[in-house]
Amino acid sequence: MFLRLFILLLIQTFPSGNDPPLFNNSIKLSLKKVIIVGEDRKGPYKLPDIFILKNSEIAIKDTITLERERDYFLNTKTGTILFFESLKKEDKVTISYHYFPFTIKKEYKRRSIGSFMQGKPVLKEEKIRKDTTKKYEKTGITIGGAKTFSIGMNSYGGFSFDQSLRVNITGEITKGLSISGVLSDENTPLEPEGTTESLEELDRIYVTVKGRGIGATLGDYILHYKTPTTPVIQRDLLGVTGNIKRGGTDVNVAYGIPRGKFHSLHIKGIEGKQGPYQLTSPEGEEDIVIVSRTETVYLDGFLMKRGEKNDYIIDYSLAQLIFTSKRLITEESDIVVEFQYTKIGFRRSLYSTRVDYKKSNYNVGCFFIRDGDEITQTEGFELTKERKAFLASIGDDTTMNWMGSGVYVGEGKGDYSFSDSFYVYRGYREGEWNVSFTYVGDGKGDYVYSDTLSGFVYVGYSSGDYVSKIRCPLPDRVYTTGFDIGFNDGKNLKLQGELFGSDYDRNILSSIDDNDNKGYLTDLNGNLNLVKSKWGDMNILGGYRYRNKNFEPPSRMEKKDFEERWNIRSSTGMEEIKNGGIVYSKENLFLSKANVSSLKRENSKATLREGVFYLRRKNLPNVDITSSTVSIHGDTLLRSVKKTDVTIAYSVWRILPKIFATQELRNESRRKRWREGGGELGFLLLKNSKLVFGYNKRSDEIYNRNEEGYERESRTITKKLVFETEETNIFKGSLNVTSRERRFTPHFPGENTELLFIEFATHSVSFMRRLDIETNYSVTGKNSVVFKEIFYEVKEGTGDYSKDPTTGQYYPDTLGNYKRKIDRIGEGNPVTALKTYIRVGITPAKIIRCNLTASITEENKGSEKMPIYTLRLKRFLNDSLTVKGRQTLDGNISLYLLKSTSFSYSLNFLKGLNNELVTRAKRDYSDRNEFRIEQRLTEKSKISLEYSRKRRIEERVEGGLEKSERKEEFSPEYSHYLLDNFEVRIKAKTGNVKIEEPLWYSQLGVINIKTEGISPSLDYTIKNSAIIDACFTVTRNSIPIHEDDLPYDVKSFYPVGITTDWKIGTNISISSMFSMNISYNGLNRPDKKTMHSANAELRADF
Template structure:
């Protein structure tokens, strides 16, 4: 049944034929219309109205099935054409749409690979291996482009650091964008640099959407985002130490020892200036141990204020963040609004599993972190290799005592560092699975330890900020801006106590006016800010040294800030400006600051001045703080000369006594320098710096030290064949009350090539002073095959001890990794680094005759690296890199290789000498390893089918340990290893080898091993599409000594005395242009030990 409007005499009822049975036509009142008033063509489903007097009708009908009304043809009538000369309708030519070879991401620019595999064995659990690295860019449609970078790995590694959670180091970033919109998903950065009260930069995992609309008159931008937070903002400040380049420990927000920094999130400031990371720049940072080290070219002094702002991994709760807003702008007006919300889900804790009693503690603590402390002990079942404690009564005190007795009532206890003399426990010893703590009774009610069996609870929190800003530019000479902000900060969502201080407001108004706009521009401006005492921001919104600039100690109360400025500027000659500032905290601070800033360029002379005068007044003290910095530099045609003056005087008086406070100080610093050359090419600059520091002595500012610094910066040679640069900074400090100090920082880089690269050398040398951390570590078990170490219970006591871990010889045994523990113990050192490479290459004389022709067969390469740290005694220097006998830490290696007919397989001979010396200073042990080796390699092709390889060597491996005497050994080895290869085609070879090795420990129990190895290898490759590599070895070990020992493991190399078998089969097949499959199977069998089988299968797709 259908309704129709009658607008013509012909109505099409349906697209298919209809049945004449049960056909009716009704008027608008649903009354039957006489059939004489219309006619019907049922085949075409059309109704003809004889007298169109009806405005609306209803037709009731039944449609016939399509198969009854369809027209059937033996041939397609549309292909029949009239007989004519135009035959274009008879055929058409098209490209085939069949895609014979499917290519993923066809049409996009892609690079990378995806790998999936698994490893199984009868000596390990199944392990899944995965690695994914993909970059995509290009158009996915006419108007839409894509950018993507996806990295995924099951190995928790990070640049210069490690992972707390695996997904922190899997990277996914996908961005779709067009002219007016953009969608970003995965690991993204949320940031705001526009609003003063909402400045932040966060690494998150989520989605961000941007929509832009543009017209000739105005632009509009909408954005919305939601994500899981990866890091929290933190700030760590410390003062540099004279002659200490680091490492400096970066402590957490609550001065905790362990902080997990997110890679690349840090910004480092020294005296308010940002630094650049990198060995050739200012500093490097170890994210593993949260330590920062400054380069020798950036000397650290005792007057340097260091600030490290960073993000750290916060996994206490699931944390969400939303950031949304909009922006409108035209030629004169700009409006913006933004909302930020970051909150923890208090019922989804991650690192801490809060008990009911702990939640109760948090609910009663309010905002007071000192009350958020709970006992850390809880009942635990006995487990081997776990550190557990029992309770004992010592005197009247119930304390925790380490226990490995399964019959005791055991507890797992976390000991928190609370400061020296603030706790009752000390670290007794360190074993492979962690630290064991011990109770020490107080002496005369004075605590003797630094640890307590407590845990600092972390409450869930929430921060919301809303910002509204407006910028108005009525004329080219006038600019007005304003900003309003609201914040709500609840630091403990479990408690309603102290919630009255959660909310705060902030406002800002700024006006700039150009009064004269001629050759010299005269301008003025006013800036006013009002900030409620409870207003909170995400990150710092003032300059990094704001508190020092105003000599602030206490910032309680509502804050008001007023600044006015006058400036005179010229586009080519610079600017001179005066700024008046007033800062007030309603409860206890009022300060006035005058600033004069100059930056002028007058012909070849540059002048910089930055000075300020502060007077402040608080309830407790008043301060007069004067600062002056000036820098002048004049350029001649090929040289320059300059001077600096840096002075400050801070006098803080106690208002109750009118006496100078100890923080008062005075500093005067002079510097003069001159240079020649071009700093972009070849130059040298020399300078002298003199600095005098005064501090409060007997209520007066008196000199406490004077420092002299001599420095040189240079790039003396720079061309294609040679480079030479030198940096030297020598500093002496004359102290009034204690011993004088000296420090030397230097770096020399030299590269030289002679005789058409026949002789080349490269030298790097640097010296500096720093500290050496007394590192501790333990071992953590991981999936088999993903670690580096194996555990051998040498004393059969079932306890994992530090001297029982070895570098695994076989993949299935590698199920432990070494994890460094935080330390607070450092030793002052002088560090010396030296590296040298020297190459003699006479192959350029190959076309000569006589003696030169003979020499053209030889190449000699030498490498030496020395990195040593010796204990710093007074002001001594360690300028000799080879004086390493007293080194606390050392990494020294020397390698010399003499080649004859290198790479030619014609009496090719190589003699290599290696000498290494490595020394590590740990908190409980000093470990020293030395290796000396002589190797002779001979390679010769006999006619076309045979290749002879012979390797002989003599080596001595010496290990010494202060504490672990079982690791003291000196192993001498002699080896003879001939191998004959039959090359029956360019793609296949068959090898037979014999390996004779004689190893003996010449100290202690004089363990000895005599090895005879017979082996065969088969290698076959078919271009790039297929390869197979297989080997079978029969190893006869004649061993004398204790097998279950560190020396035995080193000698036997993971095998057993007697007859051993090892085998390996590897297949690699390229399935198509982007897909490869690899299969590896290896095994070993020793007497009285079951056969060990390990197999792995990997599939790699390349894009």
Template sequence: MKPAYKLILFILLVLHASAVLFPQNKYNTVTVTDSIPINFENSYSISGVAIIPFSETIILRDSLLQRFTDYQFSYSTASFTLSDTLPYSLFDTLLITYQAVNLSLQKEYKKRSLVIRYSEKYGDTVRVVEIEGSAFTPESIFGEGMQKSGTLIRGFTVGTTKDFSLNSGLRLQLSGRLSESIEIVAALSDQNTPIQPEGNTERLEEIDKVFIQVKHPNAVGTFGDYQLSNRNGEFGVINRKLQGLMGSFNISDFTGYGAIASSRGKFNTNNFNGLDGVQGPYQLTGLNGEKFIIVIAGTEKVYIDGIEMKRGENNDYSIEYANATITFTPKRLITDASRMAVDFEYTDRRYSRNFLGTGVTANLFDDKLKFGIQYLQEGDDQNAPIDIALSEEDKRIISEAGDDPLKAFKSGISLAEEDSLGVRKGIYQAVDTLINNEPFTYYIYNPGDSLSIYNVSFSYIAEGGGDYVREALGQFRFAGIGEGAYLPVILLPIPQVKQIGNITASYSPLENVHIDVEYSGSLWDRNRFSDLDDTDNFGYATKLTLRVDPSEVKIGSVNLGKIGFSYKDRFINNKFTSTDRFNEVEFNRIYNTSGSSEQEDEQFREVRLNLIPVKELNIISSGGFLRRGESFKSDRFNNIIKLSDNNKYNLYYNFDYVDTKNLSRLSRWIRQSGDVNYILWKLKPGFNFLAENKRDRQSSKDSLLSGSLEYYELNPYIELIDLEGIKFTAKYSHRDDYLPLNGLMVKEAIVKAQIYDLTYRGIKEVTTSLNFTVRNKKFTDPFKEKGFLDTEQILIRSQSKFNFWEPVLNGNLFYEVSTQKQAKLEKVFVKVEQGAGNYRYLGDLNGNGVADESEFEPTLYDGDYIIVTIPSDELFPVIDFKTNTRWKIKFADIFARNSLPGEILKPLSSETVWRVEEVTREEDLSKIYLMQLKFFQQEGVTIRGSNFFQQDLYINENKQELSFRFRYTQRFSMN
């Protein structure tokens, strides 16, 4: 731990020095002088609201009083008392001068005051209430410039299945200036709203975000929920949603921040390939392959083929945060060639997590010299488990496991408890057998059998790392040693902590020349309960870059155009870790690192040359090598040519060659891509292509290995740029795929696709868009013999908005259909507080030891169970169909307002909604795509279906005095 302590100490010294050298701007304070007569109570209050401690001077009889000796000052109450030994009289006056924070706050706010006056009527003094001149209002507290909004909720809930309950809530937003230089922004709430927002829009409405932020030209302070995004060099990357305190400052040439908070989740990256005919959902998993995780809303970044996608049903994807699944919209066709990468934060609710971060940067000598230093710590609090309870024995097991998470387990096998008759009713039966002449015991799911005396808990290990497969909730089947993903054990969660510190320096001797150096160190304690294996916690990384920005080069009178150059040298120790991903998304693919070990030291060097002979032509050439340990090396050469006149033509060509050697395995990979188009009138015809040829071999053999591939994809297209509000794109795609078969490259399949996009915004009354994609993949005979089946994929999305005879008739029409794969949803009854559920358990009626669905019945008031659904591991191909339409009619605007029909229809308006949704295993696509409703909601075929119709008739809609709504609703559904 010594390197970490040294780093923390150094950072604290830097922060302290910056605070001393660059104190708060003096103009944030004011000097106040009060004159206070001596009183009998010996208690004196000053007029200032926020006195700066130890800034006061008190004068009595022209003598300066001494703090602690002559008086005692309470800074929290802004008052002081005089010492009993101090000589003074009632005719003396105290003169106090002090520094106070310049805030527009009064010390006291009141609407009325109690005063004593002489009454001629009674001939005596009386106490009367006097109205103050200024009212007690929010403006008197915060000032005139404060903007305020919010919601105060008071309500009640009662129903046939619910008892009477009161509801209350407050949400308040504030923004404005407290003083000339201090601004406040706040969102406050007394409601606890742990609901994750829906991930189907580009922007999220985070209704549970609560914070107070105070801003100053030189500093910002935040308390509550906030996003921390900072990058110091290449390795010091942090992007987290936090809850706690954060402060940042910007003084002269120095900037910095400090944050201490609870971290909502852990960072992880998932990389996977798509499936033909499956737009989703794709399951995200945790660091150890956990499936039952919750993604922190808004933290995900989704990439396809290295390009970042946009969230939203009208964009590229939607995400279910609670289930950690991603589904891609019909606008983004997913195939088995689609490469997906997802960065995200998630919570597994094992331990609460803490975060500490601080950093300082300095820009010196007109930004020619820059320094940066940062320290980050993030980890689990081993003393604060959330949804688990650890016994002392559990902690001992974790402690003895060291850094290996698979050693932190206890048996999941237990004998069922005896009932009143002394009989054990379990759900698993033990079976003894011989495997490879060794005795072995496995367990079969057999509830109700007299031999089933065991209850068994299983944990997910990894595909191929277990002996059992999951068939249903609580039901596992023995598949053979190493043939499954589950084992009959209970894995105990291991608390971890990471510490990362890095120092950066950048020097620019010339305007276009930059030299960057960086050193980063990390400490990763993989088990906070254990001191075992702690000798390998420390790792480090270094980086050196030289960059020359493209600059004009002349030889005599000959202008060679612009030339740029860069060189990068990076070393990563095999023990180094980071808080976030720092490599580019497809770095491992670019350098063909599959099969290499990340537990080796990594050396990476890259040189790049950029030539711009004329402004239309840009040539980028680069070469690099990557080494991991002694066994892996990869050399890469890349050339990119761009020729462009944006108003007429565009040409792009990329050639990439990678030569890799890993032990005795040799790989040569050629990748090419290109695009060319020409603008003629409002048409843009074009052509792009993709081609790859990867040959993997053993060094002593000529036959190809399974990692080899080859394909050629040609894509002509034409685009209508904008003709009277019409935009149209048509694209045709032809692709030939090759894979190794018996050591030789053989054509696998032919893929043909057509893609059409249409948008119309020509008139204000109609806005419409249509996306249509059809893709067919036909396998060759050698692969059909291996069980591969031809696939057809049709994706349709249409969205239209109408506004006729504004505002008489407006509406919208939506239609979307796609093919997906979904898990079977299983019902699970979860016990809750008595009266909070909708079901009650009748007991083990069939005597099988399992709480079956038939043994629960609905109840109105005393239920103690609710139903939740859990997805199975196995996925089934389905069709996901959605359509809806909504129409709003205002009858008052059909006829003239002063006409008889207009007067009669004036208070009337209506709204019609029809929505159909279907998730089905129907194999005949036309029955669903063409919306043949008689084939919807079929028993045994439909997974989930809904047909909803709603008709509203309004009288005096939106009139606060009196309004009526008559509603007719009809719903047919199947779950």
């Protein structure tokens, strides 16, 4: 055992470079094949062995051999593999490798090790050589990660201490008790982009322990609880939770800090607008940040999936939602978004407990939740005595929590002065007051921001966008408790009853208005089977829900299709819903349902009648018929809605036809009706290809009382084409085209719109990955023209309308003095948004490798769309038509013509224009070209020549050239190994830089900078112990202009004179686990004192 341990340590310390294969003949290596099953993530995935022989692995995915450092990274010491692209659940990667078969392992196990992040196994082992693991290896825990300590200091007195930890844990503690988790103290302060389906959960920190009937999680987790019929709460928390399950009893206790405050928002869609849709707080504030991954989006009652290739994308920082072309948004669309958000205020805490019991035919449950602010812990907000007294005096009124933001700081210490009743900007440290301003919307404030002054200017009452006030957040708290009981005999009868109570204080600092804090909700449901025979089953359904006006739910408790079914918004006031219905169904044949519901609120009531019929029978068409009628009474213009929907689909061989028809009658201030009909024709081509054509037509009509009939208001035609193919493993592609056109008749006002969505994507990988091509083309074209109703005055008695002097509304009058006409407003509003890219990788032979990526984004308001669709680049980045756009090209090519000679060329090109802010419209351009030739002179020496040319130009659309910088540089380098472990290098450079800033420094013209430098360096490797590297650089910049006349940015990047920079560092390998990095830097600039800095870091990998 000691001998094997000694050999093991030698393996970890001996280098694998030019050393002879010391152990290859003395120890017979084992060969193993492992199949890795994907989990929709990149990894890391844990292999069942450690101490894998370097470069011995062969990884194959779908007959394609993967390349190390390009497709994956393998840690041979810990036996973990990380893929650079996520493995889908249906993907499998077969990896074969040699490993050292020592009985001393990092883990002792009795099953396959699963995911690094989860406890379930993901590997299927296929051993070529019999496993030598001993019988006593029964259980085990795999721990991997890194811990670092870092100390830094500099000659200006700066001192820093930093440390980080990230640990991955998985395995079994004892028989029947498993553990998994991630521990880290690293911060990820920025919210990720919400453009992908699965976000990397790098900020998730947790430890989960599971056993027979018990479980506990410490760290980040999701608290999700619902009764048998009602969702109660779902929150992302940082804290601790535990649950016990024994004999039908389920007990859960949780405590944590919510990552944000919960809010549910209903948004009505806008015709032709895919987004962005602004998400707001309950008070309507837009300056919020959505907590990533907490959003749940429903469209017309259906759950949406995040991702550019799916249904929607979301900007967490701006709180904006955009739907993709796969989900067409119309004025009938109902969007429900549930999310958690953060803003300046108080830190919240939440704790809950619940107990559920289920045995035989009965179930009983209860819960308690406390969710509220902690007044002793604020975030971005200071609760002073004055603010605390102010909040205590306003009670629960959320419109009164505005306070003046001006703070007197003394003469010469502030930026503003107070004059009469408003503040005047004086300049930085030229005033006596510091003031905070809040954006309240156009025409709702008293101040505007001045770009010229870089401050706020008073423009008069309700004439600006900002106010000199801040909104003081009200600390709130809600207690929610609930009890539910149910009975289900499994045959004929099912009953469920629930009772919830809440105590909601909108301002816990004030006792004013606390008499309305308490509320309750009760929900009763039943299902009785009347008939059960070979001809079918008949059931009676019934339900009752009552919510008093003060009940505050912890989350949205209405069903996701509430707005779609009732045609009214969900609310938090008093509400009573009764429903009853009958269901008759035959398994594998049909289902029919009739249901009647009534809804009552304080100022309105509604009745809903619904009918459903489904036919499902093999060799027969699938038929869906739904009908609903809503009658509404109360303070609303909408009186009734009748909707009927019929869909018939049938599969004949490989043909998939489908037809549908929908009609909706709406009784508002004017009776309206819309009818829509159409169909789809799909074809299953070959093995894995599908082609679908779709067409539907919609007609919106308004009832004409004079003619006692409906007349068409507008007509909408939608067409679509979908093609998907993946016949082989080397090619897949998709095409999605959708067009929608809406036109109003000439005598009706409205917005004529034309929409076109095109999305085309392909991915082709040739055999052995010699050629890899990926393309994506996505374009949205919209054109809209607004026609507005205009009333103009004519001679008394000759008009058709009169004007009400009180309301300003026009009403029909045959003896009136106004006439009506429909006028076109403007020339239209065309917008075309295009996004496309192509990526090409070519490796035709071992001597050449080439990669090229080109991308174009363009948002253009020109009326001619075809040049945009067909990528006529001359029409792109137009100063007057482009809203914003960017074109990029990146590429590199490497040639290995001879064994000792290599050539490489890389390029980068960028061209952009941003016209979103007219006063700051900018154009930028940059390109870079680099050439490098490397020649090996002997086995120990080589020489390389590198030439680069860079250019960067920034322009203002209105003001012209702002800055131009051109740089050329030539750098030869020679390196030589004096010993096998001692390398010396010397690099020289010479170059010219030309800078021009005519917008600010026109008198200087072109600034010519000549730069020269030399940099000797060395690397010394102490065998199996340390690597020492040192570098000394001398750079001289000469400029034919006096230093005091140079712009500040030029002096900072190119100091005139000689600059020396030196560095020495070492990486010490203390053991296979511990390593240390020590570095010292020195910098001497001609315009500053010499600066010294040092840093030491200790790292432990395990």
